[in-house]
Amino acid sequence: MVENKFKKQIREEVEKKLLSESCREAISEKKIRVRSLADVQDIEVAKDQPMRFTATLVTEPDFDLPDYKNIPVKLKPADVADAEVDETIENLRERQADFIDLTGRPVALDDFAVIDYTGLIDGKPVEEVVPKAGKPLTGNTDFWIKVTQDGFIFKNFCENLVGANVGEARTFDVEVPADFAITETGREEDHLHRHGEVPEAEETA
DSSP: OHHHHHHHHHHHHHHHHHHHHHHHHHHHHHTOOEEEEEEEEEEEOOTTSOOEEEEEEEEOOOOOOOOOTTOOOOOOOOOOOHHHHHHHHHHHHHHTOEEEOOOSSOOOTTOEEEEEEEEEETTEEHHHHOGGGOOOOTTOTTOEEEOOTTOBSBTTTGGGTTTOOEEEEEEEEEEOOTTOSSGGGTTOEEEEEEEEEEEEEEEEO
């Protein structure tokens, strides 16, 4: 009864074990430099008979390594401008900066702020009108942006956040540029309702 019930599982386990051991022994005996076992076919396992199978191996090629130590190599001069050094230092400062909560003033340019927003096009949620745009970051309290003149997504986005206080909600319109990545938006006006918990933090070096 046990044999009949577990015959298939036992056979698969035996085949797997025999294949592994047989391949390892054959590779060792023939001294083959094998990279991987590509395929196993024509497996024959019969009672009281030796196991037979055909294995395809990926082997390492044999080649003579040339003398590479005396090959001349011409290196291009590495000229680093002062501006590149300053930019790298500033990037390191930003990554290693500490963030502190600010109180007593509204958000200003170059602050880091935590925001929460929704977007509408002609009164309908953006994700319904343009599914490719995805859902807004409503309720995402871990989404930080740097309030810069270049904006976020749209150029005048950050301009409308400047002067906002923590917990203040603002509503403003932005115009989608013609070259926007999601072409389905065209040049419709997105009425974006911003709920900004700003300025919750500012970067200090």
